[in-house]
Amino acid sequence: MNFCWCTITVDNMDDSLKFYQEIVGLSISRRFTAGVGVEISFLGEGETKVELVCNSNHKRTGNAEGISLGFEVESVDNMIALIKEKGLEVESGPFQPNPYIKFFHVKDPNGVSIQFVENM
Numbered sequence: 001m002n003f004c005w006c007t008i009t010v011d012n013m014d015d016s017l018k019f020y021q022e023i024v025g026l027s028i029s030r031r032f033t034a035g036v037g038v039e040i041s042f043l044g045e046g047e048t049k050v051e052l053v054c055n056s057n058h059k060r061t062g063n064a065e066g067i068s069l070g071f072e073v074e075s076v077d078n079m080i081a082l083i084k085e086k087g088l089e090v091e092s093g094p095f096q097p098n099p100y101i102k103f104f105h106v107k108d109p110n111g112v113s114i115q116f117v118e119n120m
Contacts, residue, residue: 003047008050008052024071073116091106099120
């Protein structure tokens with residue numbers, strides 16, 4: 001079994017695409033209209049992708065508490081510098097629970113917690 005994608009319902013496709021392209025570093029693999037007022041974008045290469053769905057007919061309900069997407073980076077310190085340069089805030093961290101891993105969290109434009117992880 002392969003994990004194909006994680007779907008995030010977004011309020012603003014352009015803001016979400018900007019975050020996932022400029023901050024996370026994902027490229028758009030597909031972007032299309034899926035009916036009146038519905039737009040879908042897939043980001044990422046390879047097996048696992050992030051799917052963004054914007055439906056102007058339905059507003060997002062609830063929150064994304066307890067959900068986190070993790071992305072590996074070469075340097076947590078460099079990523080924190082990029083986050084601050086882009087005018088975003090670190091939600092929590094950085095944490096280093098052992099000598100082999102370091103990570104922190106930032107929120108995407110939809111309130112989803114994005115974890116950047118450095119394997120040391």
